[in-house]
Amino acid sequence: MNFQRHSGKASILPYKKTASTAFSLGTVVTQASGLLVPADATTTSANMLGILLRDVVSTDSDFASTNECMVELPVPGVVYKAKVGAGVPAQSMVGSRYDLTATGEVDLTAQLVNVVQVVRLSQDANYIYVQFVNA
Numbered sequence: 001m002n003f004q005r006h007s008g009k010a011s012i013l014p015y016k017k018t019a020s021t022a023f024s025l026g027t028v029v030t031q032a033s034g035l036l037v038p039a040d041a042t043t044t045s046a047n048m049l050g051i052l053l054r055d056v057v058s059t060d061s062d063f064a065s066t067n068e069c070m071v072e073l074p075v076p077g078v079v080y081k082a083k084v085g086a087g088v089p090a091q092s093m094v095g096s097r098y099d100l101t102a103t104g105e106v107d108l109t110a111q112l113v114n115v116v117q118v119v120r121l122s123q124d125a126n127y128i129y130v131q132f133v134n135a
Helices: none
Strands: 003-007 011-016 028-032 037-040 051-053 068-073 078-084 095-100 115-123 127-132
Touching: 003 051, 011 037, 078 115
Parallel strands: none
Antiparallel strands: 003 078, 011 068, 028 037, 028 051, 051 068, 078 127, 095 115, 115 127
16 A cells, blocks of 8 residues: 555545556556546646545456546645655655655655655654645
């Protein structure tokens, strides 16, 4: 799971998924042609949709369809526990903004599109607490 809400209230809405595409619970998603696709390192805040709230795997009966999946929309002030995909968390990063990796984890070595802002460190160096930057 790349992202999990840690605190705050969420807004949750249904969106159609891309057929025959696997997703993991907690994946940051965007849309392409009106269908959900995983966010990556080039996804900007303006194009970020939210956090997928279910696993989608090839053994699902609806895997090949464009059925709806629930997506948690980032609301200002909500804090997420996020998986670190690149870099090492440091106290000096609190308040700074970072990108995602190609697999949708936080990239603490990239500050090109700045989609998340670090709000505090985790005791586990594999995670960090962030808020999404509003476009």
